[in-house]
Each structure stands twice: as structure tokens, then as C-alpha cells.
Amino acid sequence: MQKAAKPLESDYVRVAKALEFLRTDWREQPTLNETAAAAKLSPHHFQRLFKTWVGISPKKYLQSLTLTDAQRQLRSGGTVLNTALNTGLSGSGRLHDLFVSLQSMTPAEYRDQGIGLTIGFGIHNSPFGRCLLGVTARGICWLSFDKAETEPSKILLPLKETWPSARLTPAQKETAGLLKRIFPGEGSPPRGPLTLLVHGTDFQVRVWRALLGIPLGATMTYGDLAADIQKPKAVRAVGTAVGQNAISFLIPCHRIIRSDGGIGGYRWGSPRKEVMLEWEKIRLLDI
Known part of the structure; x- marks a missing residue:
């Protein structure tokens, strides 16, 4: 009897893997080719898929990770919420x-x-x-x-x-x-x-x-x-x-x-929670 074909990974799973790769190795500033390889896709297909699901390009996402690190350093001086408010996140970001x-x-x-x-x-x-x-x-x-x-x-x-x-x-x-x-x-x-x-x-x-x-x-x-x-x-x-x-x-x-x-x-999975928080930090780049 012929074996059933192994199901392909969903687009969400591929993008989630790419996000995990970027969050882990962002200090090395991986290229588009390296990130696409982590998702097992061609650079062109990956660029398009990433922007469809995340809303921005991989390059801009890398920039957001720098912002995330800066926010983490700011938070060391007080509560997370107070730091966010003190850095102006309460305006149009509410x-x-x-x-x-x-x-x-x-x-x-x-x-x-x-x-x-x-x-x-x-x-x-x-x-x-x-x-x-x-x-x-x-x-x-x-x-x-x-x-x-x-x-x-x-x-x-x-x-x-x-x-x-x-x-x-x-x-x-x-x-x-x-x-x-x-x-x-x-x-x-x-x-x-x-x-x-x-x-x-x-x-x-x-x-x-x-x-x-x-x-x-x-x-x-x-x-x-x-x-x-x-x-x-x-x-x-x-x-x-x-x-x-x-x-x-x-x-x-x-x-x-x-x-x-x-x-x-998180009720719907901690990895999804991480993605949501990163997604929202990216939104701040456009405010």
C-alpha cells in the first residue's frame, strides 16, 4: 500500500520558524538568504510570505528587535508599564x-x-x-x-x-x-x-x-x-x-x-504570545 504523503508545513509554521530564527540570531544581522533558508523557502517567496503574515519586511523586523532590546534595557530601571509610558507609548498607541x-x-x-x-x-x-x-x-x-x-x-x-x-x-x-x-x-x-x-x-x-x-x-x-x-x-x-x-x-x-x-x-500558546508582542512593537515604528 502506498504511503500517504507527508503534509507540508503551513505558512504560519514557516513564518513562526523564521521569527524564532531572527529572535535568536538578530545580533548577527542575518541576511534575507539566511533567514529564508531557515524557513526552507526561496528568498523571493519568503520575502513575500513574511510580509503577508507579519505585515512588514524581514529587514524592518530586524530593526524592531533592536527597539525591543532598547526597551528591555529601559525596563531595568522600573516597572515595564511605567517605562513604556515614560517613553511615550501612551499617545496614539492606546x-x-x-x-x-x-x-x-x-x-x-x-x-x-x-x-x-x-x-x-x-x-x-x-x-x-x-x-x-x-x-x-x-x-x-x-x-x-x-x-x-x-x-x-x-x-x-x-x-x-x-x-x-x-x-x-x-x-x-x-x-x-x-x-x-x-x-x-x-x-x-x-x-x-x-x-x-x-x-x-x-x-x-x-x-x-x-x-x-x-x-x-x-x-x-x-x-x-x-x-x-x-x-x-x-x-x-x-x-x-x-x-x-x-x-x-x-x-x-x-x-x-x-x-x-x-x-x-498563554491560553493559545506561549510562542503565539511572543509573536503578538513583537508584532505590536513593530507597530510602534510606524507611530
Whole structure:
């Protein structure tokens, strides 16, 4: 019997490998040919693919890594957030304050877990891999990222667990149009206004609102976030609420890092979290 052909790596996997190579060897200033070789692609194909997924050229990405290192040095003198604010990241970089508004379910709606609610969903490619987008008449209620090899039958499970009583219906065309506003392409930020509908306790919603206030390109620790909502002793509970955020990227839980400066965990994978943070630092080059 003939053996099945080995599946080719997805474009996202190739770009992720190239990003890892550049982050590891950026001080050596690798050439386009060297970086393309790391992704197992021709230079021409790699250049085009990289810009499609990341939004800028490999050369500009290398420049952003220099900025990242400078920011890291600045952070050594204080908290990450304070350093970001002191370097002017709070101006036009306050992306989520400007483009995202958040609505929460009423106590009765929270208790009923989505009874009477219809969620249209679509599965699409994004700058951070395949994503699942869920939308209601009241706003976006879900944005998650998954691995390309995940079985289609399992992609909807987390959405169903969060909204167990809601009716789910395919809405590929509607969500495709919405996704273009979230990821317009060419590295551009979301085109607002975007309304989000969240399903959580009062404490969770309070944490998620605080996440919206973290400026583009900045990060906070769990302790910083707990202090920001005036619950300095609730660091563990804050961490749990951050991990339960169902609208990834738009509610930027990826901007929360460990107190030792480590990247920390992420519901949709730590490597994806690293890519998101680098992507946002690149945006600052254009501000």
C-alpha cells in the first residue's frame, strides 16, 4: 500500500520558524538568504510570505528587535508599564482604548449562560494562525487561535463551554468581513469601533476592562494588574481571570507577563504570545 504523503508545513509554521530564527540570531544581522533558508523557502517567496503574515519586511523586523532590546534595557530601571509610558507609548498607541468598547452580560444573562443568544462563527486565517471568531447581534463574543493540526470537530469546544446554552450557527461570510476590520493587513491595527460582548463575573469583567488600558507595545505583570484594579492581594485571582479571557488579542491578555520578565503562559500558546508582542512593537515604528 502506498504511503500517504507527508503534509507540508503551513505558512504560519514557516513564518513562526523564521521569527524564532531572527529572535535568536538578530545580533548577527542575518541576511534575507539566511533567514529564508531557515524557513526552507526561496528568498523571493519568503520575502513575500513574511510580509503577508507579519505585515512588514524581514529587514524592518530586524530593526524592531533592536527597539525591543532598547526597551528591555529601559525596563531595568522600573516597572515595564511605567517605562513604556515614560517613553511615550501612551499617545496614539492606546489602540484598545480608542477602538474597542466592552459590554458585559447582565447577572441574569450570566446565570442563563447564553439562553436565547445566537452566535455566528467562522474559522479563518490570521496573522497569528488559524482563528475562530464568534459574533452576536451585540458584538464580538469570541476570538481564539488554534494549531493548524487541530481536528475540525474540536475547534468549537472552548466556545461551546463558555456559552453552553447559546445557539451556534455558521457565519463564514459575516465573520470574514469582521476579521478584515480586526486585521486589515499590511501590519495595520484594527479598524474600529469594535464592540465586544463578554461573559463573566463582575471581578472578571473588571480585570478585562483593565487589560484594555494597557498601551500598545507595553506590558504589565500580574501584580501590576492587581494593583491597577485596587486588589493588590488578589494576584492569583487576577491571573485566573486573565487566563479566562475569551476574546484574545482585542482584550490584550497577551500583554501580561511574569514578575521576573518571563513571557509567561498563554491560553493559545506561549510562542503565539511572543509573536503578538513583537508584532505590536513593530507597530510602534510606524507611530
